[in-house]
Amino acid sequence: MAKILLFSEGKNLFSKSGVGKALEHQKKALGLNGVEYTLDPDDEYDIAHINTIGLASWRVLRSAKKKKKPVVYHTHTTSEDFRGSIKFSNQLSVIIKFWAKKLYNSADYLISPTNYTKNLISSKYVNNKEIRVISNGVDIKRFSKNEELGRKFREKFGYSDEDIVIISAGLPFQRKGVLDLVEIAKENPEYKFIWFGASSIKNILPKKVKNIIENPPPNLIFPGFVDEEILLGAYSSANLFFFPTYEENEGIVVLEALSMKLPALLRDIPVYEDWLKNKKTCFKGSNNAEFTKHIEYIINNNTYEVTENAYEVARERELSKIGIKYKEYYDYILSKEEN
Numbered sequence: 001m002a003k004i005l006l007f008s009e010g011k012n013l014f015s016k017s018g019v020g021k022a023l024e025h026q027k028k029a030l031g032l033n034g035v036e037y038t039l040d041p042d043d044e045y046d047i048a049h050i051n052t053i054g055l056a057s058w059r060v061l062r063s064a065k066k067k068k069k070p071v072v073y074h075t076h077t078t079s080e081d082f083r084g085s086i087k088f089s090n091q092l093s094v095i096i097k098f099w100a101k102k103l104y105n106s107a108d109y110l111i112s113p114t115n116y117t118k119n120l121i122s123s124k125y126v127n128n129k130e131i132r133v134i135s136n137g138v139d140i141k142r143f144s145k146n147e148e149l150g151r152k153f154r155e156k157f158g159y160s161d162e163d164i165v166i167i168s169a170g171l172p173f174q175r176k177g178v179l180d181l182v183e184i185a186k187e188n189p190e191y192k193f194i195w196f197g198a199s200s201i202k203n204i205l206p207k208k209v210k211n212i213i214e215n216p217p218p219n220l221i222f223p224g225f226v227d228e229e230i231l232l233g234a235y236s237s238a239n240l241f242f243f244p245t246y247e248e249n250e251g252i253v254v255l256e257a258l259s260m261k262l263p264a265l266l267r268d269i270p271v272y273e274d275w276l277k278n279k280k281t282c283f284k285g286s287n288n289a290e291f292t293k294h295i296e297y298i299i300n301n302n303t304y305e306v307t308e309n310a311y312e313v314a315r316e317r318e319l320s321k322i323g324i325k326y327k328e329y330y331d332y333i334l335s336k337e338e339n
Helices: 018-032 055-066 089-106 115-124 147-157 178-187 199-204 207-214 228-237 252-259 288-300 304-316 319-338
Strands: 003-007 036-038 047-050 071-074 109-112 131-133 165-169 192-196 220-224 240-243 264-267 283-285
Touching: 003 018, 003 055, 018 036, 018 252, 018 319, 047 055, 047 319, 055 071, 055 089, 071 089, 071 319, 109 115, 109 319, 115 131, 147 228, 165 228, 178 192, 178 207, 178 220, 178 288, 192 228, 199 207, 199 220, 240 252, 240 288, 252 264, 252 304, 264 288, 283 288
Parallel strands: 003 036, 003 047, 047 071, 071 109, 109 131, 165 192, 165 240, 192 220, 240 264, 264 283
Antiparallel strands: none
């Protein structure tokens, strides 16, 4: 049976990002399916599965090539996804694109988390590369409603049982829609808003985003990166999950909300087009006026059918099923390499 090298670098930064979460999901998905893996590039392995695009990843890729081991690159990073994040990200995105193209084209096989990302990579990044679509997945057993954790969450943050709580999660980037959420919070002081994400990185954020995190409106909290139990409590107790991101390659936090049967309000962007349907499995808006209308609807109406349908979307992406897809792809790669 094949042994897989799962490689990600920059653990301190990436552990709090979607890429860090994706690595954790890969480890669990492979473990659930009896696929042996290592995180150490100096170990013996049959396939290198790389998640990041830094210099250490380049060295691992070159080393794998020298050992004549096939390299699978996970296309988590795009210049489109990088823009609107840290200081000077729009200028740096040109370099990110150049470097991502170099790495992705140097790999033997590619994995994209959605059809949207596959189409983006195949049209703008690589030349005639095989790309397999495999979701990052979600741990539906872990991300399941827990009343006790929900009670503790409200208690911890001083919310009453009657408070309407709207949550979001992710690195607090402008690209993620944090400025839009702030505007909506200002316009709706009767609701409580909370954005979970690594606010410890605020010094590398643009000044206007940093200022918002340090001086939010009274009904908005930025607690930063929190223990998963607190996040589970928030998902269990909140009234809705609001994710106004402008660009995403999938959005693990969205899958988590669907798994928790929490109504999800999303920006209507291409990444969701073929797998999340407005008013069927989520709610979609294109601007703050539409978001506000959806918030009012979700709060004042029964969304049971939508959240049940959404849960089925999450169930299709449960980690044990994702692990099967990885295993099938690895087996396919090894059989192809032998021929």
